[in-house]
Amino acid sequence: MDVLKKVPIKEQDPGVRVRNFDEVCLGYDIDEAVAEATRCIQCKNPKCVKGCPVAIDIPGFIHEIVNKDISKAFQVINKYSALPAICGRVCPQESQCEQVCIRGIKGDPVSIGKLERYVADWARENNIRPEAPSKKNGIKVAIIGSGPAGLTCAREMAELGYDVTIFEALHEPGGVLVYGIPEFRLPKEAVVRPEIENVKAMGVKIETNVIVGKSVTIDELMDEEDFKAVFIGTGAGLPNFMGIPGENANGVFSANEYLTRSNLMKAFDDSYDTPIITGDKLAVVGGGNVAMDAARTAKRLGADVTIVYRRSEAELPARTEEVHHAKEEGIHFQLLTNPKEILVDENGWVKGMRCVRMELGEEDRSGRRRPVEIENSKFILELDTVIMSLGTSPNPLISSTTKGLKSNKYGCIVADEATGVTSREGVFAGGDAVTGAATVILAMGAGKSAAEAMDKYLRDLQK
Amino acid sequence: MTDNHIHTITKKVKLADSIYLMDVKAPRVAAHCYPGQFIILIADEKGERIPLTICDYDREEGTVTIVFQALGGSTKLLAEYEVGEAFRDFTGPLGQRSELVNMASEELSKMKILFVAGGVGTAPVYPQMKWMKENGYDADCIIGARNKELIILEDQMKEYAKNVFITTDDGSYGMKGNVNEAIKHLINEKKQHYDLIVAIGPMIMMKYVCILTKELGIRTIVSMNPIMVDGTGMCGACRLTIGDEIKFACVDGPEFDGHLVNFDEAMKRLSMYKTKEGKQKLREREGDTHHHKGCECHNE
Numbered sequence: 001m002d003v004l005k006k007v008p009i010k011e012q013d014p015g016v017r018v019r020n021f022d023e024v025c026l027g028y029d030i031d032e033a034v035a036e037a038t039r040c041i042q043c044k045n046p047k048c049v050k051g052c053p054v055a056i057d058i059p060g061f062i063h064e065i066v067n068k069d070i071s072k073a074f075q076v077i078n079k080y081s082a083l084p085a086i087c088g089r090v091c092p093q094e095s096q097c098e099q100v101c102i103r104g105i106k107g108d109p110v111s112i113g114k115l116e117r118y119v120a121d122w123a124r125e126n127n128i129r130p131e132a133p134s135k136k137n138g139i140k141v142a143i144i145g146s147g148p149a150g151l152t153c154a155r156e157m158a159e160l161g162y163d164v165t166i167f168e169a170l171h172e173p174g175g176v177l178v179y180g181i182p183e184f185r186l187p188k189e190a191v192v193r194p195e196i197e198n199v200k201a202m203g204v205k206i207e208t209n210v211i212v213g214k215s216v217t218i219d220e221l222m223d224e225e226d227f228k229a230v231f232i233g234t235g236a237g238l239p240n241f242m243g244i245p246g247e248n249a250n251g252v253f254s255a256n257e258y259l260t261r262s263n264l265m266k267a268f269d270d271s272y273d274t275p276i277i278t279g280d281k282l283a284v285v286g287g288g289n290v291a292m293d294a295a296r297t298a299k300r301l302g303a304d305v306t307i308v309y310r311r312s313e314a315e316l317p318a319r320t321e322e323v324h325h326a327k328e329e330g331i332h333f334q335l336l337t338n339p340k341e342i343l344v345d346e347n348g349w350v351k352g353m354r355c356v357r358m359e360l361g362e363e364d365r366s367g368r369r370r371p372v373e374i375e376n377s378k379f380i381l382e383l384d385t386v387i388m389s390l391g392t393s394p395n396p397l398i399s400s401t402t403k404g405l406k407s408n409k410y411g412c413i414v415a416d417e418a419t420g421v422t423s424r425e426g427v428f429a430g431g432d433a434v435t436g437a438a439t440v441i442l443a444m445g446a447g448k449s450a451a452e453a454m455d456k457y458l459r460d461l462q463k
Numbered sequence: 464m465t466d467n468h469i470h471t472i473t474k475k476v477k478l479a480d481s482i483y484l485m486d487v488k489a490p491r492v493a494a495h496c497y498p499g500q501f502i503i504l505i506a507d508e509k510g511e512r513i514p515l516t517i518c519d520y521d522r523e524e525g526t527v528t529i530v531f532q533a534l535g536g537s538t539k540l541l542a543e544y545e546v547g548e549a550f551r552d553f554t555g556p557l558g559q560r561s562e563l564v565n566m567a568s569e570e571l572s573k574m575k576i577l578f579v580a581g582g583v584g585t586a587p588v589y590p591q592m593k594w595m596k597e598n599g600y601d602a603d604c605i606i607g608a609r610n611k612e613l614i615i616l617e618d619q620m621k622e623y624a625k626n627v628f629i630t631t632d633d634g635s636y637g638m639k640g641n642v643n644e645a646i647k648h649l650i651n652e653k654k655q656h657y658d659l660i661v662a663i664g665p666m667i668m669m670k671y672v673c674i675l676t677k678e679l680g681i682r683t684i685v686s687m688n689p690i691m692v693d694g695t696g697m698c699g700a701c702r703l704t705i706g707d708e709i710k711f712a713c714v715d716g717p718e719f720d721g722h723l724v725n726f727d728e729a730m731k732r733l734s735m736y737k738t739k740e741g742k743q744k745l746r747e748r749e750g751d752t753h754h755h756k757g758c759e760c761h762n763e
């Protein structure tokens with residue numbers, strides 16, 4: 001074995017997987033995991049840990065894999081993360097823990113994410129569950145939103161003995177993990193639900209179908225229902241549109257709608273009632289992870305899919321792995337292309353998209369080269385379905401219904417990065433609701449630090 | 464399912480052919496809802512999220528009343544539920560309160576308001592009518608439907624409205640004609656004056672009412688029922704063109720200034736997933752409502 005190279009991971013063949021919603025990546029077996037684990041040189045001053053927003057003791061758990069004591073490896077991870085099977089799958093490791101792994105200087109970094117996933121999957125399959133805390137202090141705290149930020153904050157607080165209730169607007173807990181990220185990257189029943197069950201096993205109550213700001217307000221939770229502190233982890237779910245003509249035509253969807261229909265409402269499965277429009281020729285506008293997810297979902301539903309993105313391949317914001325998977329699955333890319341108008345037929349349905357070609361001009365303030373239109377480069381893509389994947393922003397519902405809670409001009413709740421402290425006493429916030437759309441692990445990190453600050457706040461109150 | 468609440472059906476009444484009323488246990492919704500808002504329910508494990516207007520509520524009992532027409536697959540399934548059974552999920556209240564509820568009382572007491580209810584749209588008009596009466600304001604109401612059989616909640620409306628005018632397309636009950644003919648009749652023949660019209664019913668009805676009231680120069684509020692998924696502002700399925708802005712009906716609405724709504728676009732969008740049976744029924748329901756024959760209104 002070449003120690004400079006990762007142990008390769010098994011994946012479903014692209015030709016097969018475009019016809020199902022089963023997981024693409026098949027994970028390591030024990031021998032592969034041990035082989036990969038031995039590549040870790042157990043740094044004394046492990047850089048990888050600093051690259052992980054929840055600071056998992058990476059050499060610690062990898063060491064246990066080498067010893068083939070997977071149960072112990074799980075205990076190590078479990079101290080830091082409530083959702084390892086999820087993070088192992090969806091964390092952008094290449095820009096976090098693995099980016100700084102010493103192995104990566106010469107050769108491939110250690111596959112930390114895939115090892116984490118292996119351990120978490122093994123624990124689940126062997127029914128190893130985190131233990132509920134023995135001491136309870138009876139102090140009630142409310143968590144709003146059950147995405148990674150809320151789940152993490154809830155678990156941390158439960159571990160400290162608090163009486164924790166999560167309020168979730170949708171009918172299933174999990175946030176983007178259940179409504180956004182597709183089944184073939186993150187299986188819902190097999191992976192997400194058991195990790196949420198683990199959080200519940202810590203004594204956390206989850207009340208679904210409660211839209212805070214509508215079904216109940218934060219003020220009422222605190223004044224009438226005796227919650228002493230509140231964490232807001234409501235994410236950034238409001239979809240943006242381009243504002244071009246034809247965008248309201250039949251057959252134009254936001255990525256959120258398309259993915260919600262397929263993931264949360266299970267429209268890909270005929271036995272569920274929620275419909276979804278497949279389309280024959282479909283374009284996804286945008287180049288992020290969400291765009292890749294929408295494109296790969298549509299492909300599996302039977303469409304011929306093209307990604308339309310206004311910069312070049314190098315600027316695609318999606319993870320390299322996702323772009324690679326999308327290409328393998330036969331998704332076309334129209335790069336340096338910008339939509340100008342959606343063409344509509346006489347019945348109100350999409351029939352095409354008028355686009356222009358772009359070229360990269362001067363660098364803007366963020367250091368990215370700004371795309372500029374090439375004159376006389378108009379052309380038409382014939383299509384029947386368009387998915388807009390142009391990013392999302394936080395929903396204004398909470399900030400508009402909570403007294404004294406400040407938000408900025410982007411609608412993000414203003415909160416201290418390190419503690420989640422907001423302008424309202426006893427109210428903390430973190431995750432996408434504060435930062436705008438980011439990542440699962442950053443949301444978890446925010447949930448964790450907010451829990452620490454919340455605990456301190458509540459202990460000070462008792463004094 | 465929520466951990467704390469089971470959404471049991473406590474009452475079921477068949478109001479007309481394929482139109483049902485149900486009271487459902489939902490304490491958090493009942494405690495917070497106001498006229499103009501709606502709920503989303505999911506019947507069972509595999510069901511879709513179905514938006515329905517809050518037709519009434521009992522804060523003490525913790526129940527919410529819904530009225531729905533069993534048209535397509537999902538609404539037909541709802542009709543099969545009986546008292547004692549429970550829906551898997553029931554969430555709300557969603558959307559904004561009716562503009563009337565937010566209006567200052569001096570403003571309201573000076574205003575002469577006409578409600579126009581079309582078919583199953585009588586259900587969302589009812590709580591507003593009731594709210595007006597309970598807060599001491601008078602208002603008139605037109606209920607229109609294809610035929611006598613489809614006139615619902617008449618007695619309840621009569622309890623709260625100052626005057627109720629019934630109109631049916633085939634003349635089997637009340638005046639003969641569509642709601643526009645009734646509006647014209649009230650204004651031209653009966654010399655009524657209205658400052659505000661609230662029209663709720665099929666989109667096509669609301670469209671034509673708005674064309675008329677624009678001519679008449681009467682401000683008109685409509686309640687839009689586009690396709691929705693989450694109902695919380697997350698998917699954009701419910702987007703509408705209002706004037707030159709895009710609005711999400713589930714968070715910005717469902718009520719809008721009817722003279723600003725792009726109804727043609729909204730109607731096209733609404734048909735996106737229509738099933739065959741749903742389409743057929745809708746044609747029956749809406750198809751003939753808008754023939755523009757001369758006014759043949761009879762008096763009540």
Ligand SMILES: Cc1cc2nc3c(=O)[nH]c(=O)nc-3n(C[C@H](O)[C@H](O)[C@H](O)COP(=O)(O)OP(=O)(O)OC[C@H]3O[C@@H](n4cnc5c(N)ncnc54)[C@H](O)[C@@H]3O)c2cc1C
Binds near residue numbers: 147169174210443
């Ligand atoms: C399609 C898609 C793919 C992605 N892929 C990746 C990936 O591969 N890797 C990665 O790291 N990140 C990915 N992300 C980003 C990542 O999922 C988010 O950054 C992360 O989920 C944010 O977590 P959160 O807890 O802040 O919010 P969310 O996950 O958005 O959860 C917020 C929850 O709060 C609920 N809520 C909102 N308002 C209310 C209210 N008023 N009352 C009650 N509940 C409310 C929502 O319903 C939701 O369940 C992806 C995002 C999308 C959309």
Ligand SMILES: Cc1cc2nc3c(=O)[nH]c(=O)nc-3n(C[C@H](O)[C@H](O)[C@H](O)COP(=O)(O)OP(=O)(O)OC[C@H]3O[C@@H](n4cnc5c(N)ncnc54)[C@H](O)[C@@H]3O)c2cc1C
Binds near residue numbers: 532534537687736
């Ligand atoms: C705010 C609001 C309030 C409403 N209030 C009422 C009410 O009080 N009483 C009543 O009878 N109806 C009401 N509706 C309409 C009702 O939700 C739809 O008629 C119903 O969802 C259609 O289901 P169906 O099985 O009859 O399908 P069909 O009419 O056959 O339609 C086929 C498919 O289209 C989709 N669809 C069509 N309309 C909608 C919609 N509005 N939202 C989501 N999906 C849709 C569904 O996927 C459905 O399965 C309301 C709608 C909204 C948005």
Ligand code: SF4
Binds near residue numbers: 051054058116
């Ligand atoms: S949680 Fe994410 S960043 Fe942290 S070790 Fe695991 S894969 Fe790396």
Ligand code: SF4
Binds near residue numbers: 110
């Ligand atoms: S930096 Fe890499 S090699 Fe060093 S401990 Fe972390 S994973 Fe192991």
Ligand code: FES
Binds near residue numbers: 712
């Ligand atoms: S229903 Fe999803 S945004 Fe309105």
